[in-house]
Amino acid sequence: MFVVDDDPSVLRSxxxxxxxxGYAVRSFAQPRLMLACExxxxxGCVVMDLRMPELNGLELQERLRQAGWRHPVVFISGAGDVPxxxxxxxxxAVDFLPKPVSAEVLLAAVLQALARDQASRAANAEREQLRLRFSTLSPREWDVCRGVARGLLNKQIAAELGTAEQTVRFQRGRVMAKLAVSSVPELVxxxxxLESRSGVNPQTE
Structure with missing residues (x-):
C-alpha cells in the first residue's frame, strides 16, 4: 500500500x-519521493491526493506509469474538481473520492483496487505462460498451427506451405505435443x- 499526500495530518491519518x-504502508509527503523509488x-495499490504543489496526482500517475509502476490508483481530493x-x-484510476472521505468508503475503494491488481497479475501470469508454450514452436510449426486452427486439412496446409502432406502430419503432431493439447478445438x-491476452503472434517478436 502506497500513500501520497502533501498534507502531513492527512498522511498520518x-x-x-x-x-x-493490517496493511503494510509506505507513505510519501511529496510526489518526487515516490518517483525516486524503484x-x-x-x-498493492496507490492512494494519492489530486492536488499537490510539485506534481498533481494526474501528473504523478502518468510519471509512475512511465517509470514502470502498474498498481491501481485511488484518488482523493479536497477540491470539487469534476474535470x-x-x-x-x-x-x-479505480476511484475518485472527495475529502473528507470516510474510512469505510476509502477502504472499499482500496479493496476494489487490490482486487483489480490481483486480476491483472493473474492475467499477466497466464499470458506469460501461454507465450512460453507457444514460443517452443518453430516458425514452420507455427504456420502449421495456424493452418490447423483455421480448420484446414493436412493436404491443404501442405499445399499452402509448399511441402509434403506427410511432413505437415509430423509437424502437426509436434505442435499438439508441445502445446499439450489433444484436439483441434482445444488448440483453437x-x-x-493467447491472442486475446497479448494480441501478438509470439513468432513475430
Missing amino acids: LERMFHTE PWPGP GAVRAMKAG RLLDR
Missing part, C-alpha cells in the same frame, strides 16, 4: 487507518486465449 486494517514488483475526476478515471481455444 491514512497511515494509522491502513496500519490498523517500482514495487509485488501486489480532474473525469481525467483520473479515463487514465485508469488455447490460441484464442
